[in-house]
Amino acid sequence: MLNDHIIVSDLVHSSSLVTRETARNLFSVISILPASTITLDFSNVDYVSRSFFDEINSQKRKVGYLGKTVIIVNLKDSLEQLQQIVQSSLEQKATGFFSSTANAELVSM
Amino acid sequence: MIPHKNFAIELIRCCLTSLPDGVDIECQNVKYITPITILPISAIINRKGLIPVISYGNCSDYLRTIKFPEGVPFDTDEYQNKTYIPIIHLTVSSSSKLWLSEQLSQLHEHFLELLRSNIIADPTFIQFVTDTTLGFLVGGTLDNIEEHANAKNIYIFAQYWQKNNSCEICILDDGDGLFGSLKNAGRDVIDSLDAVNKIIERGLSAKTGDPDSIRGTGIKNMKDSLINQEIKGEFILISGNAGFYQSSQNEQLITIRDYFWKGTILAMKINKPLMVFNMYRYVK
Numbered sequence: 001m002l003n004d005h006i007i008v009s010d011l012v013h014s015s016s017l018v019t020r021e022t023a024r025n026l027f028s029v030i031s032i033l034p035a036s037t038i039t040l041d042f043s044n045v046d047y048v049s050r051s052f053f054d055e056i057n058s059q060k061r062k063v064g065y066l067g068k069t070v071i072i073v074n075l076k077d078s079l080e081q082l083q084q085i086v087q088s089s090l091e092q093k094a095t096g097f098f099s100s101t102a103n104a105e106l107v108s109m
Numbered sequence: 110m111i112p113h114k115n116f117a118i119e120l121i122r123c124c125l126t127s128l129p130d131g132v133d134i135e136c137q138n139v140k141y142i143t144p145i146t147i148l149p150i151s152a153i154i155n156r157k158g159l160i161p162v163i164s165y166g167n168c169s170d171y172l173r174t175i176k177f178p179e180g181v182p183f184d185t186d187e188y189q190n191k192t193y194i195p196i197i198h199l200t201v202s203s204s205s206k207l208w209l210s211e212q213l214s215q216l217h218e219h220f221l222e223l224l225r226s227n228i229i230a231d232p233t234f235i236q237f238v239t240d241t242t243l244g245f246l247v248g249g250t251l252d253n254i255e256e257h258a259n260a261k262n263i264y265i266f267a268q269y270w271q272k273n274n275s276c277e278i279c280i281l282d283d284g285d286g287l288f289g290s291l292k293n294a295g296r297d298v299i300d301s302l303d304a305v306n307k308i309i310e311r312g313l314s315a316k317t318g319d320p321d322s323i324r325g326t327g328i329k330n331m332k333d334s335l336i337n338q339e340i341k342g343e344f345i346l347i348s349g350n351a352g353f354y355q356s357s358q359n360e361q362l363i364t365i366r367d368y369f370w371k372g373t374i375l376a377m378k379i380n381k382p383l384m385v386f387n388m389y390r391y392v393k
Contacts, residue, residue: 014214018248019255021210047244051252078241104360
């Protein structure tokens with residue numbers, strides 16, 4: 001199974017990809033594969049967290065230094081949208097977009 | 110609105126300070142139980158090893174039905190296709206991050222299945238709120254627990270009300286809490302209120318790694334997915350002796366007297382939107 005085409009849901013035994021640790025573990029598998037191009041197949045994946053995508057982006061850069069290219073395929077449309085948001089937010093992070101609690105009432109209970 | 114927010118905090122405080130070695134849960138006068146009122150009490154009772162005696166009353170049957178206080182494991186199919194959702198309790202029995210990560214992924218998957226199969230009074234509720242939104246709200250919280258909490262117990266409980274077509278999900282852990290997590294990561298925080306404030310206001314994060322990691326988006330995105338003109342939801346976060354509450358009308362940073370929750374409690378109230386909700390309009 002551990003060739004250059006990985007069915008992600010089979011590897012993690014879940015259709016939900018929630019945590020960064022899951023992404024790190026996935027890439028620890030990828031990093032020891034001999035192939036230079038690895039396809040991550042998201043068939044049967046119903047949910048991917050924002051953190052998972054964020055970690056995937058970070059890990060993709062790292063394995064890129066090892067000369068490996070990671071390609072993602074078969075993402076559901078709704079997950080594709082989230083992946084794009086995560087990509088674009090990397091640029092927004094530098095400019096800041098957080099709301100303020102200045103309007104929050106401070107109460108003691 | 111979560112009108113029981115103050116009640117919940119009073120109830121939790123009462124439990125923390127006055128639960129004796131045994132406990133009688135007197136339900137005669139209790140008419141309204143919600144996830145945020147009942148889940149912390151479950152956790153406290155289980156932590157103290159108490160055996161509650163549930164008296165008969167308005168809510169007693171319901172408490173038994175939802176498996177209060179002990180809860181059930183997430184990986185049982187016994188509770189699928191019911192009209193209620195039981196309390197789910199995950200005991201963290203391994204220090205392996207990978208083990209916890211796998212458990213949380215499966216918990217997420219099973220819990221979403223439970224919501225899908227058990228919120229059936231109005232089939233359009235899930236259809237309009239969308240799996241994506243529910244998955245995002247639950248997943249974001251579970252990821253934070255895995256990443257920062259060092260929790261021994263994780264509880265999750267949801268309730269759907271057909272009458273007003275709304276659902277409340279509460280997720281609780283007994284880990285380091287927001288202040289502890291930030292402090293452990295070397296962040297500049299002075300107490301629980303400061304931690305809550307900086308997380309909400311600046312997106313301060315306990316994540317380690319890239320320099321950008323000091324700022325997280327998880328809680329802000331969850332909040333923004335709920336507090337908008339479509340979902341008109343509510344968000345409540347309690348950790349240590351501090352909390353934050355937001356609805357579309359109201360926003361409060363809360364200091365809680367004589368009370369300290371070791372861990373984090375998050376509750377989210379979701380109202381059925383008028384049409385299919387596109388969460389991505391609010392997530393950054």
